Amino acid sequence: xxxxxxxxxxxxxxxxxxxxxxxxxxxxxxxxxxxxxxxxxxxxxxxxxxxxxxxxxxxxxxxxxxxxxxxxxxxxxxxxxxxxxxxxxxxxxxxxxxxxxxxxxxxxxxxxxxxxxxxxxxxxxxxxxxxxxxxxxxxxxxxxxxxxxxxxxxxxxxxxxxxxxxxxxxxxxxxxxxxxxxxxxxxxxxxxxxxxxxxxxxxxxxxxxxxxxxxxxxxxxxxxxxxxxxxx
Amino acid sequence: xxxxxxxxxxxxxxxxxxxxxxxxxxxxxxxxxxxxxxxxxxxxxxxxxxxxxxxxxxxxxxxxxxxxxxxxxxxxxxxxxxxxxxxxxxxxxxxxxxxxxxxxxxxxxxxxxxxxxxxxxxxxxxxxxxxxxxxxxxxxxxxxxxxxxxxxxxxxxxxxxxxxxxxxxxxxxxxxxxxxxxxxxxxxxxxxxxxxxxxxxxxxxxxxxxxxxxxxxxxxxxxxxxxxxxxx
DNA sequence: ACCTGAACACCGTTCAAGT
DNA sequence: ACCTGAACACCGTTCAAGT
Numbered sequence: 001x002x003x004x005x006x007x008x009x010x011x012x013x014x015x016x017x018x019x020x021x022x023x024x025x026x027x028x029x030x031x032x033x034x035x036x037x038x039x040x041x042x043x044x045x046x047x048x049x050x051x052x053x054x055x056x057x058x059x060x061x062x063x064x065x066x067x068x069x070x071x072x073x074x075x076x077x078x079x080x081x082x083x084x085x086x087x088x089x090x091x092x093x094x095x096x097x098x099x100x101x102x103x104x105x106x107x108x109x110x111x112x113x114x115x116x117x118x119x120x121x122x123x124x125x126x127x128x129x130x131x132x133x134x135x136x137x138x139x140x141x142x143x144x145x146x147x148x149x150x151x152x153x154x155x156x157x158x159x160x161x162x163x164x165x166x167x168x169x170x171x172x173x174x175x176x177x178x179x180x181x182x183x184x185x186x187x188x189x190x191x192x193x194x195x196x197x198x199x200x201x202x203x204x205x206x207x208x209x210x211x212x213x214x215x216x217x218x219x220x221x222x223x224x225x226x227x228x229x230x231x232x
Numbered sequence: 233x234x235x236x237x238x239x240x241x242x243x244x245x246x247x248x249x250x251x252x253x254x255x256x257x258x259x260x261x262x263x264x265x266x267x268x269x270x271x272x273x274x275x276x277x278x279x280x281x282x283x284x285x286x287x288x289x290x291x292x293x294x295x296x297x298x299x300x301x302x303x304x305x306x307x308x309x310x311x312x313x314x315x316x317x318x319x320x321x322x323x324x325x326x327x328x329x330x331x332x333x334x335x336x337x338x339x340x341x342x343x344x345x346x347x348x349x350x351x352x353x354x355x356x357x358x359x360x361x362x363x364x365x366x367x368x369x370x371x372x373x374x375x376x377x378x379x380x381x382x383x384x385x386x387x388x389x390x391x392x393x394x395x396x397x398x399x400x401x402x403x404x405x406x407x408x409x410x411x412x413x414x415x416x417x418x419x420x421x422x423x424x425x426x427x428x429x430x431x432x433x434x435x436x437x438x439x440x441x442x443x444x445x446x447x448x449x450x451x452x453x454x455x456x457x458x459x460x461x462x463x464x
Numbered sequence: 465a466c467c468t469g470a471a472c473a474c475c476g477t478t479c480a481a482g483t
Numbered sequence: 484a485c486c487t488g489a490a491c492a493c494c495g496t497t498c499a500a501g502t
Binding site (some may be wrong): 273274275285286289294295 | 484493495496497498
């Protein structure tokens with residue numbers, strides 16, 4: 001894993017500096033920030049680095065690994081809040097993670113496809129586990145719980161993203177999708193799905209944030225209340 | 233939505249029969265069954281249908297819509313078991329859904345990216361809701377619960393899939409990934425993630441099936457125990 | 465009116481050949 | 484030894500032109 005910085009000293013010409021894994025990741029993040037992770041392809045990153053795509057393969061083994069590095073780098077910014085009740089701090093931590101995934105188009109989808117396992121992801125996992133343990137949950141059980149919370153958060157962030165994210169009119173896309181679901185629910189055949197038909201209004205009620213908080217509370221309650229099998 | 237069957241009667245030549253949405257979906261499922269949904273591209277489906285990719289756009293509006301149609305078609309096979317306690321039937325139903333997603337390479341990942349909202353998906357949603365209501369859960373709460381269960385199941389099925397599914401040696405891929413996670417857990421820096429380091433064995437304990445059943449039970453318990461906000 | 469060949473604008477990854 | 488041009492084998496989608 002070469003972490004070459006600037007070449008020691010070079011006075012020859014405009015000086016195309018030596019590539020490095022770090023620089024490649026930086027440029028990838030930059031493209032993602034501007035146009036979404038979907039656009040941060042090997043070819044595009046190489047172009048931005050003024051070289052051919054083949055050159056990147058010296059430092060990253062493929063696109064998935066590059067995107068995983070991007071995710072783990074950004075995960076470094078998520079930290080546990082200081083004061084307060086363990087459950088509040090847990091909800092805040094998980095919500096911060098969700099917000100990070102919302103912030104960059106394409107990131108959530110990628111995180112889901114990749115199954116992060118970098119250093120910062122493990123730190124986040126450990127902090128979630130720690131807050132559950134602080135709440136009296138048995139450590140093994142807390143581990144399963146942390147896994148569940150990270151999975152659902154990543155998945156729900158990915159759903160939140162527009163189908164073709166990275167476009168400028170993400171707002172429109174999002175509205176379109178919201179309406180697609182609402183339409184499907186409201187126009188459902190009462191024979192096929194009687195409960196959806198009868199309770200359509202209740203199903204569509206509440207702000208996204210109210211729904212999110214319910215998901216969190218329900219999961220935390222279930223995690224705390226459910227012991228692992230004795231056999232394990 | 234043209235549903236043209238056989239052309240009325242044609243005796244001219246080998247008779248390339250008229251395209252139809254149904255036939256396109258059938259061929260797509262066939263390719264997926266053999267090589268994974270990732271390989272069921274517009275170009276590939278068109279080739280199998282002995283035409284150019286442009287022709288498909290008369291019947292489907294894009295790749296995502298085609299894959300959504302495939303998913304909803306397959307979802308038609310998932311049904312509620314007859315006898316027994318509501319919770320057992322719920323666990324069985326959700327597990328059947330998971331098994332369906334496991335059965336075809338690429339399907340789970342696609343289901344996650346697409347957010348199904350077809351008829352059969354709504355039926356499945358309604359059945360899950362129904363079992364929760366049968367268990368005494370308030371309908372609006374049951375709706376949120378069904379959403380959560382479907383989301384986590386789809387996401388966990390997608391994780392189960394190998395990173396590059398559709399290949400013949402999926403077994404190897406899967407093992408590789410399992411080991412990657414286990415390695416990350418076991419070789420984690422104790423300073424960074426003290427709880428993971430201390431409880432590594434507990435975290436990796438249990439069969440996948442035991443873990444799966446814990447996820448189900450924890451979520452169902454949390455769904456049943458968590459009322460919606462009064463404000464809603 | 466219905467269908468589609470050909471084109472446009474891209475991909476990831478490999479490897480032989482250069483410095 | 485290190486780097487990369489060029490090629491290989493693909494993509495989704497559009498549209499002008501054909502029947």
